[in-house]
Amino acid sequence: xxxxxxxxxxxxxxxxxxxxxxxxxxxxxxxxxxxxxxxxxxxxxxxxxxxxxxxxxxxxxxxxxxxxxxxxxxxxxxxxxxxxxxxxxxxxxxxxxxxxxxxxxxxxxxxxxxxxxxxxxxxxxxxxxxxxxxxxxxxxxxxxxxxxxxxxxxxxxxxxxxxxxxxxxxxxxxxxxxxxxxxxxxxxxxxxxxxxxxxxxxxxxxxxxxxxxxxxxxxxxxxxxxxxxxxxxxxxxxxxxxxxxxxxxxxxxxxxxxxxxxxxxxxxxxxxxxxxxxxxxxxxxxxxxxxxxxxxxxxxxxxxxxxxxxxxxxxxxxxxxxxxxxxxxxxxxxxxxxxxxx
Numbered sequence: 001x002x003x004x005x006x007x008x009x010x011x012x013x014x015x016x017x018x019x020x021x022x023x024x025x026x027x028x029x030x031x032x033x034x035x036x037x038x039x040x041x042x043x044x045x046x047x048x049x050x051x052x053x054x055x056x057x058x059x060x061x062x063x064x065x066x067x068x069x070x071x072x073x074x075x076x077x078x079x080x081x082x083x084x085x086x087x088x089x090x091x092x093x094x095x096x097x098x099x100x101x102x103x104x105x106x107x108x109x110x111x112x113x114x115x116x117x118x119x120x121x122x123x124x125x126x127x128x129x130x131x132x133x134x135x136x137x138x139x140x141x142x143x144x145x146x147x148x149x150x151x152x153x154x155x156x157x158x159x160x161x162x163x164x165x166x167x168x169x170x171x172x173x174x175x176x177x178x179x180x181x182x183x184x185x186x187x188x189x190x191x192x193x194x195x196x197x198x199x200x201x202x203x204x205x206x207x208x209x210x211x212x213x214x215x216x217x218x219x220x221x222x223x224x225x226x227x228x229x230x231x232x233x234x235x236x237x238x239x240x241x242x243x244x245x246x247x248x249x250x251x252x253x254x255x256x257x258x259x260x261x262x263x264x265x266x267x268x269x270x271x272x273x274x275x276x277x278x279x280x281x282x283x284x285x286x287x288x289x290x291x292x293x294x295x296x297x298x299x300x301x302x303x304x305x306x307x308x309x310x311x312x313x314x315x316x317x318x319x320x321x322x323x324x325x326x327x328x329x330x331x332x333x334x335x336x337x338x339x340x341x342x
Contacts, residue, residue: 203251
């Protein structure tokens with residue numbers, strides 16, 4: 001980050017530019033470790049202050065619905081070639097339980113929000129997420145469109161979503177007992193602007209464009225007479241975009257946060273805080289199986305090499321099952337747990 005490079009001891013290395021020594025490397029490595037050690041501490045402080053909400057993902061970032069039942073891939077793409085069915089729901093439980101355990105260790109309380117790996121969701125996973133204690137999760141607009149029975153959301157010449165009242169709100173999904181889990185759906189266009197387009201603009205120009213687009217959404221909702229307050233969900237791969245921005249996106253962030261702070265019409269809010277303020281929301285009967293950018297799982301299953309990998313995984317998991325389920329084969333609890341983790 002530019003802020004770290006602008007102060008010593010890293011500033012000296014930046015000014016040196018070349019002919020670095022082994023001792024210079026040690027400075028660089030120690031500073032990298034120092035910064036990494038502060039990451040969770042800083043985020044915990046911001047969360048405790050109510051400025052942000054930190055969420056997590058299932059333990060090893062799996063495509064969770066496919067772990068529960070790989071044949072779900074045939075719903076979004078009926079013509080896809082699928083491997084022999086993989087179905088180990090207990091592993092989905094383990095991923096979710098482990099994610100809660102690690103979060104509690106780091107943040108001193110249970111997580112409320114979940115980002116499923118790649119925003120991959122399905123109605124079948126809802127009971128597992130609720131049982132783990134999560135109150136909400138997030139995915140993308142293609143899943144919402146299919147869940148509502150429309151093919152996709154449409155946009156006008158300004159790229160404003162015409163079905164704004166449908167997209168800009170969370171929905172509840174339920175387990176068989178009627179317990180609710182809220183789901184937020186990202187606006188893919190907003191997210192991709194930040195992730196791929198705005199790096200080509202000045203930071204101030206990009207921030208101005210984003211605010212304008214948010215105001216266009218507000219105007220669309222107003223024109224429709226929609227009852228709010230509505231919420232715009234933006235989800236971005238946080239590690240990808242900033243190296244393409246000038247100065248790591250510093251001007252963009254500062255300009256955007258200043259504009260949001262000064263806005264009389266747009267308010268920032270955490271998802272959990274939004275649900276506390278506005279608990280009455282619409283419901284979805286059947287959450288369509290898909291990911292944050294597509295109403296299917298084609299990226300992870302269906303091609304020959306992917307199916308071969310799923311087949312190897314299934315065979316390996318079947319062997320492990322002889323130890324951890326039927327107890328036909330004997331092994332120590334430690335060894336079974338280690339194999340499970342791998």
